[in-house]
Amino acid sequence: MFSVTDVPVPAACAILICLFTLQHYGTHKIGFIFAPVVIIWLLFISGVGLYNIIHWNYHIIHAFSPEYMYRFIRNIDIKSWRSLGSILLCIAGSEAMFADLGHFSKKSIKITFIFFIYPALILCYTGQAAFISKNWSSHGQVTYLGQSIPKSFHHVFTVLSLLTSAVGSQATITATFSIINQCLALGCFPRVKVIHTSNRIHGQVYIPDINWVLMFLSLAITIGFQDIRLIGNATGLAIISSMLVTTCLMSLVVALYWEKNLSASACFLFIFGSIEAMYLSACLLNFHRGAWYLVVLLAITMISMLAWHYGTMKKYEFDLQNRVSMDWLTDISPTLGVARVPGIGFIYTDIVTGIPAFFSHFITNLLAFHQVLIFVSFKSVPVPHVPPSKRYLIGRLGPKEYRVYRCIVRYGYCDRIRDTDDFENELICTTGEFISMEEHDCEVLRSPEGKMIVIGTPTQEGKTLIPIDETSSNLTSIVDYNEMQRTQLGGTYGGSHPPMKRKKVRFLLPPESPMMQASVREELQELVDARESGTAYFLGQSHLSVRDGSNILKKFLIMIYVFLDKNCREPLVALNIPHAALVEVGMVYSI
Structure with a gap:
């Protein structure tokens, strides 16, 4: 047996390194052994606890009386008060019980905890109390669990405790990934790479950057404190x-x-x-006895998240204050002779009304924009998941002849922002559905710019536009080549999926039908022709600067935000936008 001061640090470090190194394989590949290990462990400690109660002191059940709690509080001193902090270790993990909701349902967690985990823990700790009542040592041990195990089961206890520790650590790591993923959806954490490790269970994610940071901190704590x-x-x-x-x-x-x-x-x-x-x-x-480092980590994490959220909100407010209306676009076109070039332009923006400042800046300098424009906004809603039938809100900006649309993509805090690599093709399909449904009765939401139609994720049946997969193993576009070259040479910007050629899709109109008006068919044909001419993606590249006279706290938060923004994942990588078709418009944001 190891003493308290003789912790096997090398063995603990080896286990930690193995545990974090295996994370990228996903819990679904080894998760089948988790439940048996935990069940055997809980049954084992329940049996040991029951044995200790019967063997050492069955009168220990009187300790459940509130009278003893009253006596403890009445006669408490500073040493006894400090010991209350150690009691919390008995419930370690219960505070994160519902953090794995992406992996388990609320009902399964409640039933398992009430009818299995809680009784097992009560028997275990009651058994330890019975053992301590007859085997108290003035030297004071951190835990009597190992000593209370019958000698014939010591080897079983060692193996089970190691396996259960690994499973418990895995649960904590997985819960951390889930929470970070939800913070990303709410805009409270810097952009990081998120990999979905399971095709069946939506909530199973792996975040490489967070994984290695956790490993470094775990090793530092283990080696530093010992x-x-x-x-x-x-x-x-x-x-x-x-x-x-x-x-x-x-x-x-x-x-x-x-x-x-x-x-x-x-x-x-x-x-x-x-x-x-x-x-x-x-x-x-116990602050000076090891708890101080947790406060330091908490402060660093909280300040980083606050700075990121503050900077994000300030950028959003700047965009709202400097946006222009669609009337500006319709007025400037004939005045300055703005040209319409073939193709589709996807403008990614956070605002859901008006034209973002970076795009108006682009038009006034180049005096041209594409024949079809689709303004795309991703908006988080306070629900875990948005059903596919309610995913998209499509509306029209300006007169019909301008062919300008707005698409709001709604997602929950447990959803992935882009559920598919064919996201832009889905946008084109949903825009086609909007064009055909605009004059019919359907689910409509009103906005300051007009009505917006709720459209679900396109299905194989009833599509207004028919997608044709033209992917060929012998044909690779310039965008495909640049994407593969970027993946090979710039590994730090790698996406969530292995290198693969982008799917080549073209669209066809359905056979002529008397139910479809000629104007609708003409607009759909323009959409298809624009898609054939090419696609461009517009992103605003912001550079934040603090106005003179701002307070120190504001400067400090913006400085942290700028540092995080420069070192986190780029937006084009998070949105899986090909470099060859990207147009970034730089602007200085004075906050």
């Missing part, structure tokens, strides 16, 4: 901080979302918040 007590103090502070924040947010949910009265929300916050605040104060007493 004492499980210091790590335990930090873990206790992390658990109670998470619980207290969740309680505060839950009180807002009770008042605002559930529409309960303020007294119910206040009672909830007081009852649960006071208990958690008591444990938090106990954990803060």
Whole structure:
């Protein structure tokens, strides 16, 4: 047995390196062994706990009486108060119980926890208490679980504890990936590469950058502290901080979302918040005993996320204040002799009304734009998933003859922004559906620029435009070649999928039908012709600068945002936009 001060650091580091190195294979390939390992472990500690209760002190069940809790509080001193922080290690992991909702349903988590995990833990800790009552050591051990195991089962305990530790660590890592992915959807975290590791389970993701950062921090903590007590103090502070924040947010949910009265929300916050605040104060007493590093990491992470969110919102506000209306575009075209060139232009922007400043800047300098324009905006909605039938909102900007459209793509915080590599082809199909449905009764949402039609993801049946796959193993376009060359030479910008040629698709109109008006068919034909002429993608390349006289806090946050923006994943990579067809328009944003 290792003592507290003789932690097997090399073995722990080796296990950590192996665990993080295997993450890119995805949990679905090894996940089938997780459930048996955890079930066997819970049954094992339940049996050991029951054995210890019967063998050592079955009177320990009296400890469930609230009388002993009252005695503890009444006679408490600073040493006993500090020990409350160690109690939190008994519930480590429960604060992240619902973080894996992308992998399991709420019902399965509730049933498993109530009827299996909770009884097993109660038996385990009650058994340890029975063992301690007869085998107390004044030297003080961190855990008596290993000592309470019967000698004939020590080898079984060692193997099971190692396997269960790996499974528990895997669950925490996976939960971290899921939470970061949701933060990305909400615009609260810098852009990072997200890889979906399973075709069946939508929520299983792998984030390489976060994986290696976690590995580095885990190794640094293991090598730096080399004492499980210091790590335990930090873990206790992390658990109670998470619980207290969740309680505060839950009180807002009770008042605002559930529409309960303020007294119910206040009672909830007081009852649960006071208990958690008591444990938090106990954990803060261990600040100098290892918990300090957690506060440092928390501060760095929180400041980075706040700076990113602040910079993103300021850019959005700048775009809103400097946007121009569609009337400006219709007025400037005949005045300055703006030319319409063949092809389709996809303009990616965050605003959902008006024309973004970077595109008006582009037009006034080049005096030309494509014969078909589609303004594309991605908007997160406060639901986990948006059904495919409600995915797209399509509307028209200006007169029909201008062929300018707006597409708002809605997604939930658990959805991937681009679910397919044929995203632009889907946009063309949905735009065709909009053109054919515009004059009919359908689900309509009103916007300041006119009506917008709700259109789902195109299906094989009932398409207005018929896609024809022309991908050939012997034919590669210039865009395909540049994409493959970029993937080979610029690995740091690699996408979420292995190198592959972009799918070559052309569109055909359906056979003539008396149900389709001539004007609709003419507009659809122009859309198809524009697609055949080529596609261009427009992105705004912003450069933030702080106005003179701004306060220090604002300058500090913008400085951090600029640093993160320069070192995170580029937007064109996140949107899977080919370099050969990209047009970036640079602008200086004065914040």
